[in-house]
Amino acid sequence: MNPGHIKIKVSKRLQNKIRKGFPWVHYYQLSNRKVSGKAGDLGVIYDSGNRFLAIGLFDPFSDIRLRILQTRNPREIDESFFRERLQQALEIRSSLASKETTAYRLVNGENDGFPGMVVDRYNDSLVIKLYTPAWFPFLKMLVGLLEETTGPRRVLLQLSRHVQRISESGYQDNQVLLGPDLEKPVRFRENGLVFEADLLHGQKTGFFLDQRENRQKVREWAEGRSVLNVFSYTGAFSVYALAGSARSVLEIDVNAQAQAAALRNWELNFGSDGNQKDRLRQIKGDAFEQLASLNRQGDQFDLVILDPPAFASRKQNKQNALQAYLRLAKAGAQCTREGGLLLAASCSSQVRADEFYRSVDLGIRATGRTYEKILKTGHPLDHPVTFKEGAYLKAIYCQF
Numbered sequence: 001m002n003p004g005h006i007k008i009k010v011s012k013r014l015q016n017k018i019r020k021g022f023p024w025v026h027y028y029q030l031s032n033r034k035v036s037g038k039a040g041d042l043g044v045i046y047d048s049g050n051r052f053l054a055i056g057l058f059d060p061f062s063d064i065r066l067r068i069l070q071t072r073n074p075r076e077i078d079e080s081f082f083r084e085r086l087q088q089a090l091e092i093r094s095s096l097a098s099k100e101t102t103a104y105r106l107v108n109g110e111n112d113g114f115p116g117m118v119v120d121r122y123n124d125s126l127v128i129k130l131y132t133p134a135w136f137p138f139l140k141m142l143v144g145l146l147e148e149t150t151g152p153r154r155v156l157l158q159l160s161r162h163v164q165r166i167s168e169s170g171y172q173d174n175q176v177l178l179g180p181d182l183e184k185p186v187r188f189r190e191n192g193l194v195f196e197a198d199l200l201h202g203q204k205t206g207f208f209l210d211q212r213e214n215r216q217k218v219r220e221w222a223e224g225r226s227v228l229n230v231f232s233y234t235g236a237f238s239v240y241a242l243a244g245s246a247r248s249v250l251e252i253d254v255n256a257q258a259q260a261a262a263l264r265n266w267e268l269n270f271g272s273d274g275n276q277k278d279r280l281r282q283i284k285g286d287a288f289e290q291l292a293s294l295n296r297q298g299d300q301f302d303l304v305i306l307d308p309p310a311f312a313s314r315k316q317n318k319q320n321a322l323q324a325y326l327r328l329a330k331a332g333a334q335c336t337r338e339g340g341l342l343l344a345a346s347c348s349s350q351v352r353a354d355e356f357y358r359s360v361d362l363g364i365r366a367t368g369r370t371y372e373k374i375l376k377t378g379h380p381l382d383h384p385v386t387f388k389e390g391a392y393l394k395a396i397y398c399q400f
Contacts, residue, residue: 003042009031010025015047019053041134042057052073055075068115079145085114089107093381096382102123103188106146111383111384118205122207126152126154128143128177155177182200193239196264217343218237226303228249230306231253232259235263238251247302259282287308291328300340302336311325313350321351325359325363353376353391371398
């Protein structure tokens with residue numbers, strides 16, 4: 001770990017944003033665009049008075065050229081620095097660690113002072129996901145710190161598509177950095193329920209850990225209700241609903257492998273009793289098409305869950321995403337019984353919470369129905385947000 005040092009110049013306007021916690025310097029924001037260096041070199045920013053402002057990780061392959069590690073007060077970026085940061089992140093999550101919950105996010109990227117990197121815990125396995133090759137020079141040291149502070153049996157490395165395309169480090173996606181090879185999905189507990197996560201092929205790092213609190217809400221409100229779980233993926237919302245004594249659950253998802261995993265999660269919690277299994281049904285197909293079909297048939301449910309994948313990963317997709325959320329809310333409302341509850345969620349970082357809530361409102365009102373907004377939720381404890389661009393998760397509960 002011997003990174004070089006690069007002097008970075010930026011405008012006064014960006015200097016002020018960095019002082020307030022903005023963690024990125026994009027290529028177009030560089031005053032000296034001819035600056036060069038290796039991924040993982042340390043870029044140092046001085047303000048207009050030639051005083052130290054910030055230091056961060058340089059990435060010559062990304063539009064985000066610099067990811068800020070430290071502002072205002074200069075620090076040596078060494079093992080001691082990262083140990084302190086990691087301990088702070090672990091302290092935030094100390095209330096989560098228990099026998100009842102053994103999976104959660106340990107490091108939430110920029111928001112925990114590790115820009116471009118997340119670390120998720122699944123029982124005794126950790127998954128490090130990198131969104132920039134700038135972490136490669138520090139990776140061996142970071143694995144050692146994780147082993148020292150959390151004692152995992154295994155540490156698995158995942159690389160974003162960007163990093164896979166440009167990496168010449170020798171590291172590979174799904175490489176085991178510590179411990180035994182991974183041969184099957186790992187099991188863990190969440191609020192006392194048991195799940196499997198495919199760390200090698202699942203979405204995100206294997207499971208949607210950020211929806212834990214919304215799942216618990218569904219569990220609390222599910223008793224005696226018929227539930228429709230749209231974009232059900234591996235069935236986590238369904239397991240919570242059934243654990244909360246839901247009368248029945250219908251899942252809709254286009255992915256057959258995800259539906260098979262959902263059945264395994266069902267059996268992990270409720271066994272293979274055929275009578276119990278009648279409470280869960282699955283439909284494979286496009287969510288919008290299947291919702292339209294249910295509406296034509298006049299099928300309605302007491303609790304409808306709409307938790308789609310991100311409709312907008314880029315800024316230019318935002319308007320299409322807002323229209324998709326409107327259409328989805330309308331279709332979901334049409335399948336919600338009078339007196340029922342609709343949960344609509346979004347994980348699109350390009351869509352602000354107020355914009356999402358407005359799309360849901362317009363979609364529901366397009367059906368001619370009235371409703372009450374009873375709850376809005378955001379990021380859970382292990383997914384903290386320290387700058388507005390880091391916020392992506394929002395959900396609203398609508399009572400008809």
